[in-house]
Amino acid sequence: MDTDVIVIGAGGGGAVVAKELGQAGRKVILLEAGPWYGNSKWPNPNAESGAVSSNRYEDLSIDLLKKSFTDLEDDMNNSFYGKFRWGPANRELAPWPRNIEKGGFVWQNSGVGGTTLQYFTNSPRAFPISVDDVWPITYQELIPYYEKVESTLPVSTAPTTPKENIFYYGAKNAGWNEIEGKDVTQPGYRSQPNAILPPYLLLENKEFDPKGSEPIGCTLRGHCVNGCHIGRTIDGVAKRSTMASYIPLALATGNVEVRPNAFAVKIITEEDQDRKQKAVGVIYRNTWSGEFVELRANVIVMSGGAIETPRLWLNSQLPENPWVGKGLVNHWFDSVSGIFDEDDLMNILGVPEIRPYVGQNAAARFDYPGLGVVETYGISPGLYSSLVYGISGKGYSFLNPTNSQVPWDIEGMVVGEQLKEFMRNYPRTLSALIFTDDQVDQRNSVTLDPELKDENGFIPVVNYHPSVEDQEKREKLAWIAADIMRKAGAKIVIRSNWPPELYIHMTSTMRLGYVTDLNCEALQVNHLYIADNSVLYNGIGGPNPTLTTQALATRTAEKILQKYFNGM
Amino acid sequence: MEPYYSIETFKAFVNGVIPRTPFLAEQYGSIYYFGALDYDTNQYVMMMLDYYYYYRYADFIANLMNSYAKQLFIYDNNFSNVTRVIGNAYFASLSLVDQLRVASYLNAIDIYVTPDSKDIQRYPGLLSIIASLNRYTMMGYYSEWYGYGVTRLYEPNQRVFEFKPDSWLQVGYPGKSFTYVNYVRQYESAQELASSNK
Numbered sequence: 001m002d003t004d005v006i007v008i009g010a011g012g013g014g015a016v017v018a019k020e021l022g023q024a025g026r027k028v029i030l031l032e033a034g035p036w037y038g039n040s041k042w043p044n045p046n047a048e049s050g051a052v053s054s055n056r057y058e059d060l061s062i063d064l065l066k067k068s069f070t071d072l073e074d075d076m077n078n079s080f081y082g083k084f085r086w087g088p089a090n091r092e093l094a095p096w097p098r099n100i101e102k103g104g105f106v107w108q109n110s111g112v113g114g115t116t117l118q119y120f121t122n123s124p125r126a127f128p129i130s131v132d133d134v135w136p137i138t139y140q141e142l143i144p145y146y147e148k149v150e151s152t153l154p155v156s157t158a159p160t161t162p163k164e165n166i167f168y169y170g171a172k173n174a175g176w177n178e179i180e181g182k183d184v185t186q187p188g189y190r191s192q193p194n195a196i197l198p199p200y201l202l203l204e205n206k207e208f209d210p211k212g213s214e215p216i217g218c219t220l221r222g223h224c225v226n227g228c229h230i231g232r233t234i235d236g237v238a239k240r241s242t243m244a245s246y247i248p249l250a251l252a253t254g255n256v257e258v259r260p261n262a263f264a265v266k267i268i269t270e271e272d273q274d275r276k277q278k279a280v281g282v283i284y285r286n287t288w289s290g291e292f293v294e295l296r297a298n299v300i301v302m303s304g305g306a307i308e309t310p311r312l313w314l315n316s317q318l319p320e321n322p323w324v325g326k327g328l329v330n331h332w333f334d335s336v337s338g339i340f341d342e343d344d345l346m347n348i349l350g351v352p353e354i355r356p357y358v359g360q361n362a363a364a365r366f367d368y369p370g371l372g373v374v375e376t377y378g379i380s381p382g383l384y385s386s387l388v389y390g391i392s393g394k395g396y397s398f399l400n401p402t403n404s405q406v407p408w409d410i411e412g413m414v415v416g417e418q419l420k421e422f423m424r425n426y427p428r429t430l431s432a433l434i435f436t437d438d439q440v441d442q443r444n445s446v447t448l449d450p451e452l453k454d455e456n457g458f459i460p461v462v463n464y465h466p467s468v469e470d471q472e473k474r475e476k477l478a479w480i481a482a483d484i485m486r487k488a489g490a491k492i493v494i495r496s497n498w499p500p501e502l503y504i505h506m507t508s509t510m511r512l513g514y515v516t517d518l519n520c521e522a523l524q525v526n527h528l529y530i531a532d533n534s535v536l537y538n539g540i541g542g543p544n545p546t547l548t549t550q551a552l553a554t555r556t557a558e559k560i561l562q563k564y565f566n567g568m
Numbered sequence: 569m570e571p572y573y574s575i576e577t578f579k580a581f582v583n584g585v586i587p588r589t590p591f592l593a594e595q596y597g598s599i600y601y602f603g604a605l606d607y608d609t610n611q612y613v614m615m616m617l618d619y620y621y622y623y624r625y626a627d628f629i630a631n632l633m634n635s636y637a638k639q640l641f642i643y644d645n646n647f648s649n650v651t652r653v654i655g656n657a658y659f660a661s662l663s664l665v666d667q668l669r670v671a672s673y674l675n676a677i678d679i680y681v682t683p684d685s686k687d688i689q690r691y692p693g694l695l696s697i698i699a700s701l702n703r704y705t706m707m708g709y710y711s712e713w714y715g716y717g718v719t720r721l722y723e724p725n726q727r728v729f730e731f732k733p734d735s736w737l738q739v740g741y742p743g744k745s746f747t748y749v750n751y752v753r754q755y756e757s758a759q760e761l762a763s764s765n766k
């Protein structure tokens with residue numbers, strides 16, 4: 001036995017299990033397919049293989065993180081060769097391929113921190129009505145785990161800058177109330193509960209002292225999605241990706257060894273006395289050397305995310321189960337934007353611009369249990385233009401003029417002179433995402449391509465077709481968002497109308513109760529657990545999924561200790 | 569080296585998405601004249617397609633766009649207002665609007681049948697490239713990419729950021745920043761003032 005537990009994937013879910021088990025005294029090896037930014041054992045993480053593993057808090061280096069995270073969006077977020085991409089650390093190699101339907105793009109990232117490296121950190125709880133009498137466990141049962149994650153990350157309330165203020169103003173004018181509390185049962189707007197350290201400098205009216213030692217928190221500089229490096233230490237970094245939150249805590253226990261550049265390609269199983277399968281080990285491939293390594297442990301936890309976890313199950317030829325890879329939910333996103341006049345902004349805000357590049361990337365939200373979510377976002381202009389004007393399921397807006405029955409002026413991709421005119425108004429544009437409360441459907445799936453392989457096995461095929469009801473909910477949310485824009489004073493309203501194949505909130509491909517038991521242990525394979533977005537029973541009603549995944553992962557660590565380590 | 573029609577096709581495409589705009593320049597200042605062709609965005613798009621898929625896609629995609637454009641020349645009278653085609657660059661000879669029509673058409677069909685597409689048909693996911701070309705063009709134009717100067721086509725680890733691209737001037741983006749705390753402080757006081765004046 002090489003260790004007590006192997007966790008596969010150091011992203012939103014895996015890092016949480018590793019920290020919880022390490023704190024309970026268990027020895028953990030955490031395998032991560034991608035690079036590790038901000039660790040002195042990998043001084044050039046994208047160019048040289050570096051060491052095999054790190055298990056010391058002292059290895060963390062904020063200076064290296066600042067070197068890697070350049071605040072430049074093509075460098076960080078180019079989907080082919082960016083530092084945040086689904087691919088190996090070595091940027092001279094191609095990204096790992098996936099088979100996605102047309103127009104499709106899966107926004108996921110390999111690396112210590114996983115997709116939380118670029119996530120916006122919004123950490124709302126599930127809508128209670130989407131859990132109670134729906135999930136096989138109750139909302140009440142999740143609450144203590146929510147509380148634990150909320151205090152560990154920690155979660156606080158997002159600060160307000162012009163782009164949030166104009167949204168609240170519009171929502172209020174549209175007749176919505178402000179939501180209080182964390183358990184949301186009524187529609188309304190609120191400041192995001194998010195995992196970014198508050199802007200201490202602003203709150204305490206201080207200037208930055210480069211020689212000081214107190215935490216500085218968020219500086220409102222708007223680079224969340226391109227990788228936050230604001231802080232004096234890695235565990236003091238303002239944005240609480242698991243790279244900055246759970247991973248340092250895991251290392252500090254002295255019990256967790258993290259191996260980046262390690263792609264798990266097979267779960268090894270044996271039959272136990274009752275002729276049931278049990279997981280006994282993992283084979284991984286070093287992404288630099290191509291070497292295969294076998295490790296054995298008492299318990300294995302799969303945390304590769306909603307696409308890779310079913311892929312690994314299938315590539316390992318684990319027992320058949322009609323729900324493995326099935327039930328994919330994606331919140332079928334959309335984006336609605338409003339362009340404002342300077343004078344109106346001056347009257348409402350006291351400043352002539354919204355400046356989408358100022359403040360936290362997505363700091364205001366509107367929740368509607370039963371329908372979904374509207375959430376503001378503002379990011380750097382390359383990503384911004386590609387998302388707002390460069391992706392649509394409706395094609396080019398000029399080929400598809402709107403009529404007076406809809407509350408938006410433009411629908412679809414915007415190009416040509418109009419694109420340049422709209423982008424000239426970038427500082428006066430407010431944008432909002434829509435997350436639909438889409439329902440689980442067994443036909444929506446992650447399967448294996450029957451022919452195409454990469455070095456890690458058959459590649460995943462991702463397939464998602466929302467239902468008519470999903471579409472109706474999304475339509476209602478788009479109307480609400482457009483109305484908020486108008487009531488805030490927008491002169492032009494643009495609906496991007498994204499295709500279903502833009503994947504950002506993928507969940508529920510290894511569902512609790514179908515693929516796993518109520519403790520998140522695989523029904524057909526003992527000693528094998530799941531702790532990532534894939535195990536969520538459904539899309540939790542539309543709220544951003546990571547906090548719920550992390551709460552469940554905290555609970556799963558407890559269950560693992562109870563069953564396999566005498567509760568310790 | 570890519571064939572002539574390939575280079576011309578991508579030039580035409582990026583020019584359709586982000587053209588030169590003399591009218592905007594007249595209204596808002598000369599910086600608004602410049603478009604994708606002035607900042608080599610076609611090279612960005614071709615680089616993405618060539619070096620970061622398993623297959624050299626740039627040529628393949630250009631060929632598709634071009635052969636569909638050619639069919640339009642032959643069969644569709646709506647497109648017959650163009651008469652001169654140089655070096656087989658059919659796509660590039662269409663009007664901007666017609667080029668985007670070709671792109672939307674190719675984006676809407678599921679399987680492309682061209683003589684050399686055998687490899688590709690086994691990989692339908694990658695046929696989404698045409699839909700992605702718009703996104704790539706915008707990323708190439710509005711991100712920092714042009715600012716890598718002479719290193720812009722190097723491997724990503726070898727690039728050196730030299731200057732802010734003009735597109736940032738066109739959109740009022742100041743580039744990377746360390747803090748907006750002071751700006752938000754000023755804003756908060758401006759807001760108090762605005763509400764006390766009401």
Ligand SMILES: Cc1cc2nc3c(=O)[nH]c(=O)nc-3n(C[C@H](O)[C@H](O)[C@H](O)COP(=O)(O)OP(=O)(O)OC[C@H]3O[C@@H](n4cnc5c(N)ncnc54)[C@H](O)[C@@H]3O)c2cc1C
Binds near residue numbers: 121
């Ligand atoms: C731009 C953006 C903004 C977002 N904002 C928010 C937000 O505000 N709030 C929110 O809740 N969610 C947000 N999300 C979604 C969020 O990132 C995910 O919900 C979350 O990261 C999922 O956690 P996970 O553990 O399931 O997967 P991931 O975080 O993707 O982690 C999986 C990890 O496993 C590794 N891995 C996969 N397969 C293997 C293997 N075989 N061997 C070894 N390692 C493997 C991967 O490299 C990765 O590091 C956002 C996403 C994006 C793209």
